[in-house]
Amino acid sequence: MALLVALALFAAQAINLGLILRDRAAFRVAQATRPVAVRIADALDREQAGRPLLPDHGRVRALSVSPITARMQARPDLAAELATQLDEQGVAQRRVQVAIARIDQWPGRLGRRRARGVDEVIVTAVQQPDGRWLVMTAPWARSDVRLFWRLLAQTLILYGVVLLPVLWVARRISRPLRELAGAARDYAPGDATAPLPLHGPPDVQDVTAAFNALRLRVGAMLEEKDRMLGAIGHDLRTPLAALRVRIESVEDEHDRARMADTIGEMNRTLDDILSLARLGRPSEPATDVDVAALVDAVVEDFRDLGADVRFDETARLTMRLRPSLTRRAVRNLIENAVKYAGSAEVSVTPLDRAVAITVADRGPGIPTERLDDVFDPFTRLETSRNRDTGGIGLGLALARAIVREARGDITLAAREGGGLEAMIVLPR
Secondary structure (H helix, E strand, O other): OHHHHHHHHHHHHHHHHHHHHHHHHHHHHHHHHHHHHHHHHHHHHHHHOOOOOOOOOOOOEEEOOOOOOOOOEEOHHHHHHHHHHHHHHOOOOOEEEEEEEEHHHOOOHHHHHHHHOOOEEEEEEEEOOOOOEEEEEEEEOOOOHHHHHHHHHHHHHHHHHHHHHHHHHHHHHHHHHHHHHHHHHHOOOOOOOOOOOOOOOHHHHHHHHHHHHHHHHHHHHHHHHHHHHHHHHHHHHHHHHHHHHHHHHOOOHHHHHHHHHHHHHHHHHHHHHHHHHHOOOOOOOOEEEEHHHHHHHHHHHHHHOOOEEEEEOOOOOEEEEOHHHHHHHHHHHHHHHHHHHOEEEEEEEEEOOEEEEEEEEOOOOOOHHHOOHHHOOOOOOOOOOOHHHOOOOOHHHHHHHHHHHOOOEEEEEEOOOOOEEEEEEEEO
16 A cells, blocks of 8 residues: 555656656746847847947857857757747847857856856857857756755655555554454464454454454354264264173174174274364363373384384484374374384484474385375275275374374375385474
8 A cells, every 4th residue: 555655656756747847948948048039139229329249248249150069069949949039029130059068168257157066058149130140158057956856855755744644554454454364374273362352444343353253153163063073972982882792692702703893993983083073172281292202102002012113212302292192193103004014113303493203114105196195084095895904094184183283294205115104293
């Protein structure tokens, strides 16, 4: 807004300057020719009264030849205007010449005026019917510096008078808009911050009020969703627990084990779905955690189950995060590596203002064009429905959601020599 007003003011001042310069040029032409015509007519009248014109005395001098040479700057526009002025004065002439010459070429008091900033003189020569040339010289100021500085001062005053209020109004409008944009960026589900204050112009206040109401509605919807998920989880776990009890009466040990595995898989699937749905409104507070110790504990859990998981010991790295969620993300990556490759190599590396947790394997890997697809919920590269060859496709989706909720990111890359490398990067 301020820039547009400034450009408009600049354009207006430029037009104003052009008009002033045009009028100034016309005025200078009239100022340079009218006094010359009057003085020449007056000199001719005095000559008729018995006071002859001399070649070296007086304002108007009589010469036998024109003093204007080719080195001087001819001004035919001034000559035409002077001829018109002479006709109005009743002075007959055969030719009229006007030129600009340097002042140091002219003696007398005109030469002394150079110290005042006048560097040039205007030379006018009017040829009479008898062949004489009536010559007159006067100072000629080529540029009017004072006019430029006056216009510059006027422009600055206009900028001060107009732009300062515009900037104040623009700031008054933009401040609540910046606050609204910041609140929208920082909004998180379950955020209990106070509503934004209503200030600024009425239309901006309406937008702010609409955002406050929208935040309340979103919060109410998320709370209702959490209550619904809690009820679904309770209603599903109760019959699963009842089934777990009833299968104990099955006599066939093989069938009983398969039924128990199915119920356990259903419980794990239910936990993953509920965890993914509730992510973003975690109940676990962030605490200072040693990342190396947390990853080492997850690796030890897999070693206790007989999995081949190697961990490169590292120094203490303390960060503020939610330990249970972070542990689950790391566990999902290690579980995938063990499931598809039979082993995993885990490391924790400190970076510049971040920490990288890497889980690498020597399994079949993932095609490059499918590296992003595996993060979508319920996406499996293995197209069969066999649970022994993969889960339901929530492990990586849940891991990435956990990491991004912690303002980090997770990436997959093909490992040199075969295999896959999953890296979690968490900001410190």
